[in-house]
Amino acid sequence: MEAQRQCQVQSVTFITPETFILRFSREGLTFQPGQYLSVGLAGHREQREYSIYSPLTADFLEILIRVVPDGKVSRQLAQTKPGDFLAVDGPFGYFLISEAQKQKPFLFIATGTGLSPFHCLTNSLPTLNYQFLHGVRHQEEQYGYADFDRSRLVSCVTGGGGDYQGRVTQYLRDHEWLSETQVYLCGNCDMIYDAFDLLKEKGIPSSQIFTEVYF
């Protein structure tokens, strides 16, 4: 973990009325794809954790944020303007892909903004053999799809209009997966619990299941 940095906001891009990409200066921060940062306004004591969305190669950092209605930090960050300063700690986390795993097949599963670490992973490690299931309620939540290999991405939209109508867990149930598949789950805890049970039923050992729960 490196010391706290003061990073300058470069842009705030709203994808939906509640979700935005916050881009800020990197200030020499090094990280591994899949890690997260603790971010807040400079000079304020409160910070929250957000997965890194931008790839390793970018000379900036991006995080994907959904504004939490009662949240303090997400609302503050949504109101930042280019030039504002952020307090950034990190990187943290163990949602990583080891060298030994890289040649194996991956199944990435996310709900909502849980897509963020996979956006970073797939754009940082382009040779990964992966399939990505992304679950959302509405089509407008299909964040950053242009940056993914679309043939590897299955958009599971419960409201219809995606590649698959239904939950990611239903898709998971309806398909077979290789026993050596390395499964990475990111998003809300209920989805992760359901997927965890299904994967174990399908013979994927828990040692091959990696989780990052969004709270």
Added chain:
Amino acid sequence: MMKYFILNLGCQMNQSDSERIQAVLRQMGLEKTENEEEAFVRGIVACSVRQKAIDKVYSKIYEWNEQKASKNLLTFVSGCILPADHEKFLKKFDLIFSLQQLKDLPDMFRQYGVTTPLSTSLEREETEFSPLMGGFWQVKPQYSSPFEAFVPIQNGCDKFCTFCAVPYTRGREVSRPSNEVLEEVQNLVRAGYKSVTLLGQNVNSYGQDRPGQELTFAELLREVGKIGQREKADFWTYFTSPHPRDMTREVLEVIAEYPVLAKQIHLPLQSGDDKVLIRMNRNYGLDRYRDIVKDIRSILPTATLFTDIIVGFTGETDEQFYNTRLALEEFQFQMAFIAQYSPRPGAASYRWEDDVPREVKKSRFHELTDVLLASSLAYNQSLVGQTLRVLVDKPDRKPGYWAARTEGKVAVRFPSQGKDLTGQFVNLRITQVVPLSVEGELVPEYAGQL
């Protein structure tokens, strides 16, 4: 002489921090008192782990501020403080300082018009303070025991377990420079200390904040082991608390190699259910924990194993609790610190519904306690007839007996023979046992020396 009173709340880390705060107060010419009524300076080393501890801070400062109408008092607060409480404490206490700001305490006192005989001595050394923790670790502590010491090796936490607020109160993991740690250990050993505990929120992630520039935890332990060899000293070194994710075979192998590294491992499990562990953001599963326990049993066959468990964590089902029970039965811990879950302000889980009824938590607590008592008793029975080396702590509650503990931290008592053995190693033959403690008698060759 101006007197101070200090109220310590919370864990061993806070106790250790308090020893350094007290050392600075002493250097400033203040004298400690246990009677707060006679203290002009009154301080609290706060803990944010439970709401109860926070409530105690508010209650105490309310009381002190009431007394200010008729008394001249200077109040301060330090320790583990959540950002939200920090703002409120600013209005209630005269001084609030982080551990990193401890060196500025004389200055802070002066701003309140309080000058002390030695209040400038720290200032002169300011340029020599390490940037890590603002030189906090360089303050020589006022140890509260003449034979047992706690040595901080790390501060803060990067793990973000959802039930814990430490990352928000103590900040990020910072490792104390190993040369400072080893110097403090060596000084303690030379002063005759018999028990040294290396402290950190995630003690075995030591060095990970400065990879390649600082020793790893295993390397640090090895250096402590070498101090034992070099000094030909007789002491036990413990560490707490490690995180299972960072526990390596190398750490266990180093412990096996050096007699001064105590054969006792405290490895918090928290839950025996993989899904609860996911919700807790512990970053390991039961299989990983099981692998570590296998390593401990094979590399350190005589080691005792302690753990921490939380029952009734948000959403914990009967089945998930049952998995924890099975884990306790499987791992046969010698001690488990079992807590009924209560939401901790500032932690991620504080935002979730605390949905396991109190009665259910209580019943789960008792069920696990029964399992613990059984495994403890089974282990203790295996000690009967053995001669064990123990470190004498203090007179026991039972008149005429001393309280001691084994290298594995099993509580022992034995009949005294009229001599004060506090802080000494003695050999005991274990004669009878109950769960969680044993009783013994001094072996003849030692008893003969009395």
